[in-house]
Structures are given as C-alpha cells and as structure tokens.
Amino acid sequence: MPSWNDEETSSEEECEVVSMDMGFMEEPDTTVEPLFCGQLELAHPKCILHQMRPIKRVAFEGPVTGRRFYGCPVQENSVNCGVVEWVDGPWPTVLQRCLCKLWEMFHEQNFGRVQDKEKFEKELARLKSEHERELAKLRTENDKLCIEYTKLVDDVSKMFDWQDCRVDKQVYQKQVGEEELEKKKKELEEKAMLKVQMKKLKLAKEQRCILQSQADTSRTPGRL
Structure with a gap:
C-alpha cells in the first residue's frame, strides 16, 4: 500500500x-x-x-x-x-471499514448535534415568545402604574394646593383676629379712660356741691 x-x-x-x-x-x-x-x-x-x-x-x-x-x-x-x-x-479492506465506521460515527454525532440545535432553536423560540409575552405584560402594568402615578401626583398637588390655601386662609384669619383684638383693646381702653374721666368729673362735681353746701351753711347764722 x-x-x-x-x-x-x-x-x-x-x-x-x-x-x-x-x-x-x-x-x-x-x-x-x-x-x-x-x-x-x-x-x-x-x-x-x-x-x-x-x-x-x-x-x-x-x-x-x-x-x-x-x-x-x-x-x-x-x-x-x-x-x-x-x-x-x-x-486495505479493514482500513476502509474502519474509515466508514469513523465517518458513520461522525455523521451520527453530527446528526445528534443537528437535533440538539433544532431542540435548542425550538426552546429558544419558546423562551423568546414567553419573554415577549412577559414584556408585553410588564409594559401594560407599567402603563397602568404610570397612569396611577400621574393621578397620585395630581391628587398630591391638589392636596398641597388646598393646604396652601388653608394656611393662607388661617394666616388671614389670624391677622384679621389680631386686628379685631387690637381694635377691641383700643375700644376697651378708650371706654376705661372715659369711665375714669366720668368718675373724676362726678367726684369734682360732688366736691363742688359739698363746698357750696358748706359755704351756704356758714353764711346762714350770720344773717340770723
């Protein structure tokens, strides 16, 4: 050979x-x-x-x-x-048979790899399909969460606006109350001062009356 x-x-x-x-x-x-x-x-x-x-x-x-x-x-x-x-x-015939056997084993393994590849591709396609379904589901849930989040933000903004308005109203009411209290205080002080003046005038009048009465009394015996 x-x-x-x-x-x-x-x-x-x-x-x-x-x-x-x-x-x-x-x-x-x-x-x-x-x-x-x-x-x-x-x-x-x-x-x-x-x-x-x-x-x-x-x-x-x-x-x-x-x-x-x-x-x-x-x-x-x-x-x-x-x-x-x-x-x-x-x-030689023996060598040819060995070569044929080796090629047969190679083709069997290659066929097995082809089958494994087909199984892998099917499994990959199935996983891709599941992934796409899960992704679509997640996108739907994400859209819902975005809508709920937007609504929540609007509600919180409205609440803050309402609180701001309430605080402004409370501040305004407090200022008005303080002004009214100050006004009433001044009125009470004026009334108190007026009462004091009235008492002073009344006392002065009573004193004049007493002095006048004493003067009249002292003049009467001399005439008699």
Missing part, C-alpha cells in the same frame, strides 16, 4: 502513481494538505472534458479518506470532470 511520510514534498517526482481508476468518478470531498497541493506541473494527465492540467488534492470522504488524487481544476459555475487520476491505490 503506498503512503507518504511527513517529510514528503509535493514535487511530481516523489508522487508515484500506484493505480488509476478508469472512467469518470465524481470528485470526493477534500481537505487541505500543504505537502500535496497546487496544480500539476506535468503536461499529462489532463482532465477529460476541459483538457486542463489537474489540481493535486487529498480525499476526505468515506473509505477514500487520505487518498491523493488529481482532480479537475474547474470547480464553480461549470461541469467538473471529477477524479482525473488516483495517486494512491485503494486502502
């Missing part, structure tokens, strides 16, 4: 063709291998349809994994000739 080691280069002299599958074969998936890449330098072989020098490739699919081959250089927007020529012959 042909093989190559890590020190092998991509030169054409060291790439010995072990076998060539005759007829058209679809090109398998490939992987990048720095030691075997680029376009073939030799004039032959050439791809069947385009008659162009092939590209060095390494298969990365099923039982042909790791086999080197020359592939058609036309890759996009055109017909691909497939495998032009195999550099490595078929692997």
Whole structure:
C-alpha cells in the first residue's frame, strides 16, 4: 500500500502513481494538505472534458479518506470532470471499514448535534415568545402604574394646593383676629379712660356741691 511520510514534498517526482481508476468518478470531498497541493506541473494527465492540467488534492470522504488524487481544476459555475487520476491505490479492506465506521460515527454525532440545535432553536423560540409575552405584560402594568402615578401626583398637588390655601386662609384669619383684638383693646381702653374721666368729673362735681353746701351753711347764722 503506498503512503507518504511527513517529510514528503509535493514535487511530481516523489508522487508515484500506484493505480488509476478508469472512467469518470465524481470528485470526493477534500481537505487541505500543504505537502500535496497546487496544480500539476506535468503536461499529462489532463482532465477529460476541459483538457486542463489537474489540481493535486487529498480525499476526505468515506473509505477514500487520505487518498491523493488529481482532480479537475474547474470547480464553480461549470461541469467538473471529477477524479482525473488516483495517486494512491485503494486502502486495505479493514482500513476502509474502519474509515466508514469513523465517518458513520461522525455523521451520527453530527446528526445528534443537528437535533440538539433544532431542540435548542425550538426552546429558544419558546423562551423568546414567553419573554415577549412577559414584556408585553410588564409594559401594560407599567402603563397602568404610570397612569396611577400621574393621578397620585395630581391628587398630591391638589392636596398641597388646598393646604396652601388653608394656611393662607388661617394666616388671614389670624391677622384679621389680631386686628379685631387690637381694635377691641383700643375700644376697651378708650371706654376705661372715659369711665375714669366720668368718675373724676362726678367726684369734682360732688366736691363742688359739698363746698357750696358748706359755704351756704356758714353764711346762714350770720344773717340770723
């Protein structure tokens, strides 16, 4: 079975063709291998349809994994000739079965990851839907709270306005009461002063009457 080691280069002299599958074969998936890449330098072989020098490739699919081959250089927007020529012959049957088993395990795991991804996407969609419903509910509650808050602010403002008016009214009433009290005080003082003056006048009048009576009494005996 042909093989190559890590020190092998991509030169054409060291790439010995072990076998060539005759007829058209679809090109398998490939992987990048720095030691075997680029376009073939030799004039032959050439791809069947385009008659162009092939590209060095390494298969990365099923039982042909790791086999080197020359592939058609036309890759996009055109017909691909497939495998032009195999550099490595078929692997032993046991190795091919092992490779098939490994690829089967890979596809099973990949399928499991796909299923997990689908479950995750469904769960994510469900969580997003629940989140949107909760968000809509919170927005509704927030709108209600905003309305209640606005109403509460209006009520508090009215209460403060009423208290301010009440305080102003109380201050006004207090001022009026003080003015009335001061006025009554002055009236009482004036009345008291008037009473005192009246008493003084009355006493003065009584004194004059007494003096007049005494004077009249003293004059009467002399006349007799």
